[in-house]
Amino acid sequence: MTRLGSWARFVQQRRLALVSGVIALAVGGIGSASAAVTSSAGPSKAHARKASTTLVVWDAFARDPRKSLIDGFNAAFEKAHPGVHINRVTKEFNDYNATVKLVLSASHPPDVVTGNQGWSADGIMIKAGLLAPLDSYDKKYGWSKRVGNLGELKWSADGKTWGAGHLYGVSYSSSINGVFYNKANMKKLGIGIPKTFAEFTSDLAKAKAAGVVPIQLGDQDKWPGTQNFQMLQDLYTSPTVLRNWIYGRGNVSFATAANMKAAQLLKDWSAAGYITPGSIGTPYDSANANFAAGQGLFDYSGTWLTGLFAQKMKNNVGFFLVPPLTAGQVPLAVGSLELPWHISARSKNKDLAAAYIAFIMSEQNAAAVLKSGEIPVNSVSTKNVTPVIADTLRAWKTVTSHDKLVPFLDWATPDMLLTVGGATQGLLGNHSTAQQFVNTVQSHYAAFQKTRH
């Protein structure tokens, strides 16, 4: 589980389990969902007894290894705080997203919840006044100093401006996108880790000529291809421009020559066979499974796949950042903090809730986080970890120390993952032009910006 767009997570977690009741909604109406606002009973009330306090925690980490990781944190926190009992409620990601906003607005909201960066989750909860600002706790526990840039969790109090303002959440881990490579295949092709983008491109051609899939990509799920677009977009843009566009600052347009160039390049690559043939009809999981099984030279993705690849490919897999146009430059990379932890605005135990989050964030837990395959926000030793995990940590440090980390495109609007996801399929399937691609994205973007003011 990862820092993906909300749908991406949705897809990963609940591919099969579907609410066919949605169809009932189509005919029966949305009303039942909204009626739940008043009827859904909140979690058990925090019993404030003399020596016993219950902290109600809602999180979306319903799958291992994270599920156990959080269970371990909870047990350790209870042990360190006698009299405190943690009542944990965890749900699969899509169930979670559908209910967390409702339970936060119920009469007895949980004390601590996980959210999701962006307008669709965090933004609307802040706009509705459901989350507490954490500035004072940040000062007390020094999160900003340790984690670095927390802009993606900062909002104006009215939830209308994102990227600056009050701090509303923190995360204990992060992810970064880059290129996973198959070491054996690289050796077979007689190439090394490319130093420039030109070298990278010529490696793709070599792989293609040798009958090896150059870049594995399964984009049937409609979001992974977007990140491949962003890999190319990052070459031709600056972090500031991209961040301003995503956070809706300064009226930046998407329809630029740089974005057109990136879109055209992705289209050309797909047509040239540098990307899995039939990528838009191939499920994300099967493309990654194929890469893990030794097929393909590269797989451009996020570090949420590190665990999978490390387990299946052992020492045969490595990770590098997409090389820059000019050798020696530090490239831009897409990445972000993981699902953030928030405190309910109406929690009666805010100090305890903050202590709990501070515990999860503490340096003593960093090794456990790294072991589960994630990049902890705290510094940690990479001794005795699988090489690919060490690679990802090094990449993260390089990029963040040069302030070259950029957010995901789909953060720009609540519907951007759907919009840019569908538009990217148009490029990969040779169905639309680069001009149509940027126009589609820009028109949805502009429509949303209008509703913000």
Place this chain on the structure above:
Amino acid sequence: MSVVSIGSKSPAGGSLDPSEPPGTRFAPPARERIEAPPGEPRRIGYLYILPAFAFFGVFVLFPMGHSLWLSFTNWDGLTPAKWIGLGNYRGLVSDPEVRAAFGHALVLVVFYSFIPVTIGLLLAASLSRMRVRGMTFFRTVLFLPQVIAMVVVGVIWRWMYTPLGSVNALLRAVGLGSLQKVWLGDFRWTLPALGLVGTWVAFGLTMVLFLAGVQKIPTSLYDAARVDGAGPVREFFAVTLPGLRNEVVVALTLTILAALRSFDLIWVTTKGGPGNSSSVPALILYERAFVTNQVGSAAAIGMSLTLVCFIVVFLVTRLGERRST
């Protein structure tokens, strides 16, 4: 009947109180009988339907009314809703993506409904002329897709349609390798490919309905038609089709509704992709209600879809009635 008069003083039950004058006991029921002819429903009847109606009201009518109200508002699901009248509906009409989605639903109607009904009728017609050994077995096998949850169907077909999946393998095996495609990654073929899955699913239902219906048609009608020299085609239009009228109405209603409401198959396979080439109204409804915080607009799609469903069902039913007179 004494059963109908529970709650009033029943002549059959009588009163056990001996002090009560006999005349008054029988008077009220007698008057009721005069007012309401035998067999006419009495007011007490409403009491009997109350439990079911209360259930219906709470779980169907109220949410529907609430949806209708929501569809006139701009609501993100949390902050107070703002009344915008027909704004959401205007937005739907002017949104090319929504219009396209309704268009796709109509294409699916052909695959989910018209094709299965046609195949079912043809099969019923041919089976009405002959006996097939192992019919129960074939019926079970053909009905099987109906029993499988649509989500499972979607997962199965998603794999069959992958570039290296069994559909392409089959095409290669029979020498039609040139027709191989990335079925669910092709802007032109994805919707028909998904439609075929619907055909595969709905066909079992129509077939079972029609086969049962055919058995109900008196064989004397077939004998008479044959004596009069009717061939298979004539026999179909003169005997089988009229005899199956009610089954056809039921099959059309069920399958058209399934097509218009389709969500799970599309969600599991393509999410409306590639691009928006296979998006359907229910998919957009879901996205707006649960992803993009546009609950009012989602409700408007729901109401529009409901309206379309009502109209279609009304037309189909009328069609059946007109033929029967």
